[in-house]
Amino acid sequence: MKSRSKPRQPALALPSDGLALVLEAASFAADRHRKQRRKDLHATPYINHPLALASTLAVEGGVTDAEVIAAALLHDTLEDTQTTASELREAFGDRVAAMVEEVTDDPDLDNDDRKQRQIDHAPHLSHGAKLVKLADKISNLRDVADHPPHAWGLQRKREYFDWAARVVAGLRGAHPRLEAVFDEVVKRRP
Numbered sequence: 001m002k003s004r005s006k007p008r009q010p011a012l013a014l015p016s017d018g019l020a021l022v023l024e025a026a027s028f029a030a031d032r033h034r035k036q037r038r039k040d041l042h043a044t045p046y047i048n049h050p051l052a053l054a055s056t057l058a059v060e061g062g063v064t065d066a067e068v069i070a071a072a073l074l075h076d077t078l079e080d081t082q083t084t085a086s087e088l089r090e091a092f093g094d095r096v097a098a099m100v101e102e103v104t105d106d107p108d109l110d111n112d113d114r115k116q117r118q119i120d121h122a123p124h125l126s127h128g129a130k131l132v133k134l135a136d137k138i139s140n141l142r143d144v145a146d147h148p149p150h151a152w153g154l155q156r157k158r159e160y161f162d163w164a165a166r167v168v169a170g171l172r173g174a175h176p177r178l179e180a181v182f183d184e185v186v187k188r189r190p
């Protein structure tokens, strides 16, 4: 009989109510994004993106704050679906809803202003929102490097990397381990 190796430490050590919150958030986000696809060649289901953030936070960052992981799963629901902040507040509580609001771009601004605002606001985000933002930038750069939107040329990819690095400059100090993950990813600038 094979000798059993020591059980591996679970990557996500959440208390059971934290686990329930995370699963509720994943299921809510999957439902709200159900008709959306990413812009890559394979039109990946949208939900893969929030799931990637949650995995980056928990597995690569060692983040165990269930509300931060729930906010990551929900981070695009206000911007890209019909979901309202009060719906999030009711279902997931004030802190989760507030973090999602913090990482949501103002729909009244044009693209350039949104990008500038992300740079300007980064240092003023709550700690939890900074972690969500870091994971979002890590995930987005990986997507641009590995499965870029099919219409994007080299110049656009490079500009995206440069902009993401400027946003992350304003998040420095929030989570050195995630910042180190970002620093590895940003080396892949095409």
Ligand code: ZN
Pocket (backbone or CB within 6 Å): 049, 075, 076, 136
């Ligand atoms: Zn995102």
